[in-house]
Amino acid sequence: MPDQMSGGVPAGGAPGEHGQKPSDPRRWKALGVCLIAGFVTWLDISIVNVALPAIRIALHASPSDLQWVVSGYAFAFGLVLIPAGRFGDAHGRHNVFVFGSVLFTLASAVAGAASGPGWLIVARVVQGAAAGVMAPQITGLIEQLFWGAERGRAFGLLGAVISFSTAIGPLLGGLLIQFTGQEAGWRHVLHVSIPISIITVILAYRYVPRQQVRKRKRESIDPVGVLILAAGILLLLLPLVEGHEWQAQSKWLLLLASAVVLAGFVRWERWYGQRSSPMVDMSLFRRGSYVLGVLLAALYFGGFTAIFYLVTQYLQEGLHYSALRAGLLSATFALGSAFSAALSGRLVVRFGRPLLAFGLVLVTVGLGATEPAMRLATGQSGAWMIAAALFLAGLGNGLIVSPNQTFTLSAVPFAEAGVAGGVLQTGQRIGASVGLAAVGSAHGIHAKAFQHALLINMMFVLAALVVAVVDVFVERRANR
Structure with a gap:
């Protein structure tokens, strides 16, 4: 699925516009590190699906537990994308990228060692958040290090890697379960990203340049907006995911509550946008x-x-x-x-x-x-x-x-x-x-x-x- 992480950034731009010269000799090695990170975060989306039946048996997980394992990752990924991108812009992408990689590694270790569905769900949510921290740093680094035709090539390579990781995920997961057995195979599926992530951290320290952050007014990451949006989406997800276990019809009132909270999110973003940088710029929707x-x-x-x-x-x-x-x-x-x-x-x-x-x-x-x-x-x-x-x-x-x-x-x-x-x-x-x-x-x-x-x-x-x-x-x- 090419370009899903690229943010659609045009391939143009002037040299040195992000504080780095296009001729930086580290740029292709830094891109290699970014591609490895993009590969592993998208691999963990597609590879886990084939392991779900084995997880259900091993951890006595309910259907809603399995739902949270997959949707929790996507939910956390989406929530932190914009705040993490702004934080990286303000404080330098190198440290934020490394932090995201370390967090992803630790969450992968906890997920594969989980003794129950609750721990697995929490680990997967943290994994998704870590992927959301890394994703905007990857695109930001490409913008920082490349321009013109080279930037287009860099984003093209990122899209190709994402497509490859999505395609290879089910195959790799199936192979691991086939040859290591149902009981241990699902743990290997969740642990497969650990060595790749460790390599990413080591290479990032060496090849990802530290950005000289200009002194400027820092952009807010709009924490209140993030929390309101999280609450609104959770209220929407709960009756859908827990619908089978939660028999009471009152659960559907949460959909109404979700609509109210999301309407409040829109109001907050409009109000906050008049004073600082909101999570979502509502003027875009004109x-x-x-x-x-x-x-x-x-x-x-x-x-x-x-x-x-x-x-x-x-x-x-x-x-x-x-x-x-x-x-x-x-x-x-x-x-x-x-x-x-x-x-x-x-x-x-x-x-x-x-x-x-x-x-x-x-x-x-x-x-x-x-x-x-x-x-x-x-x-x-x-x-x-x-x-x-x-x-x-x-x-x-x-x-x-x-x-x-x-x-x-x-x-x-x-x-x-x-x-x-x-x-x-x-x-x-x-x-x-x-x-x-x-x-x-x-x-x-x-x-x-x-x-x-x-x-x-x-x-x-x-x-x-x-x-x-x-x-x-x-x-x-x-x-x-």
């Missing part, structure tokens, strides 16, 4: 195309992020596939995405916004074909049918994520691209956590539960398709 792009991203990430969770769960627990076989089939989605994403840069110039709608149609058709493929799955031919359906959905995915980011950020001035990119990424991560929770509300491993969950998945994608079509018409009307 631009219709930007609003539609962020909404599309949030809805789409709510749908497609849950695909790996949904498919690997049902393949293993519904169809009794091995973890390795489930990982191989799940990887076809990522491979299809990587293939079409490589072409999307050229296609986006030729076809414009209709490309997003076409990609969303492909994802919808692919997901729609997945259910009958699963139902008719018998022997080797059934596995090929599932792989073909997921590959088609992956092809559509590659035509959506990066092009939408390009179109969305082109709607804002260059000077606001960094803030706009941070808001877009936050919307993606929060959308992912809500989508995972919504899909998990259809608890169970039987065919009916899978159909229900897949339908919820497709509703998110179809909602994103409606937004994409509206965006096409708005653009054409504006150009008349």
Whole structure:
């Protein structure tokens, strides 16, 4: 999934604009460190899905526990992106990057050693927060060290690494469980990032330059805004994730409470924005195309992020596939995405916004074909049918994520691209956590539960398709 961490920063910029000369000899080695960090944070998103059935058995975890393991990571990732980016800008990215890497390593160790689902969930939330601390430092360092065509190449490499890590995650997880057993395999899956993260910390000390922070008025990280947003999203997630265990209908009142808190967040950000730098700059939402792009991203990430969770769960627990076989089939989605994403840069110039709608149609058709493929799955031919359906959905995915980011950020001035990119990424991560929770509300491993969950998945994608079509018409009307 290329460019999801790049923040959509343009490849231009003047030399020395961030206090570093483009000819800094450390820049390519520093980029290598950043790519390793990007690889490991995205690996931990895709690799854990294939280990969930083993975690359920080993830790006696409930379906809602497994939901928090995956959605908690995405939730924490999204919450800290903007504050961590601002903190790195104000205090220097080197130390913040190293801190995030160390925290990620420690959280990975705790996750793999967890003796119960509670400890595992807490560790995964801390892991997600650590990934959110590192992500804006990676993009900030690329902006700091590269400019012009070199910056474009650097962001392109970052996108390629993210695609590769997403594709290799299910395969690596399946291999570890296959050869070390269900009981120990899931711990190895969660510990696989430890040696990579340790290498990242060592190399970061040596190759990531320490930025000379200019004396300037420090930007606020808006802690009150972060807490209000966290409370609003948690109130939204609770009845979805805990719906199966929490039978009382009063739980749905939390959705109303969530709406009230999120409305309060908007009011706070507007008030705070008149006095300092808010977490979310509400003036961005005066631009219709930007609003539609962020909404599309949030809805789409709510749908497609849950695909790996949904498919690997049902393949293993519904169809009794091995973890390795489930990982191989799940990887076809990522491979299809990587293939079409490589072409999307050229296609986006030729076809414009209709490309997003076409990609969303492909994802919808692919997901729609997945259910009958699963139902008719018998022997080797059934596995090929599932792989073909997921590959088609992956092809559509590659035509959506990066092009939408390009179109969305082109709607804002260059000077606001960094803030706009941070808001877009936050919307993606929060959308992912809500989508995972919504899909998990259809608890169970039987065919009916899978159909229900897949339908919820497709509703998110179809909602994103409606937004994409509206965006096409708005653009054409504006150009008349």
